[in-house]
Amino acid sequence: MNRIHPKGLLQSKWTKVAVQNKEKHFVITDVEFDENQKVIHCVIEAVINHHQYPLDWHELKDATLWRVGWK
Numbered sequence: 001m002n003r004i005h006p007k008g009l010l011q012s013k014w015t016k017v018a019v020q021n022k023e024k025h026f027v028i029t030d031v032e033f034d035e036n037q038k039v040i041h042c043v044i045e046a047v048i049n050h051h052q053y054p055l056d057w058h059e060l061k062d063a064t065l066w067r068v069g070w071k
Contacts (some may be wrong), residue, residue: 002061002068006031006039014044015067023048025066025070031057 004012014026023046030043042057047070060066 002063002066004057004060004068006033006037006057009039009042009060012068013070014060015069015071017065017067021049023051028055028057 009028009031009050010021012028014028016024016026025047026044027047028042028044031039031040033039034040039057042055043052044055
């Protein structure tokens with residue numbers, strides 16, 4: 001299980017375990033919080049082609065899907 005705090009999401013770097021479309025390395029480019037400081041919107045961007053995808057940030061905790069940093 002990857003440990004990540006919502007406040008540390010923005011500009012964090014991630015490696016996808018199962019590569020699709022040659023997209024392996026990603027950066028969190030946008031995070032929005034509600035009035036209770038809970039994440040309501042998160043966008044991840046592929047480094048290779050700059051495609052952006054909405055993401056449930058809780059998925060990043062799953063070590064079978066994501067690794068912290070670029071590896």
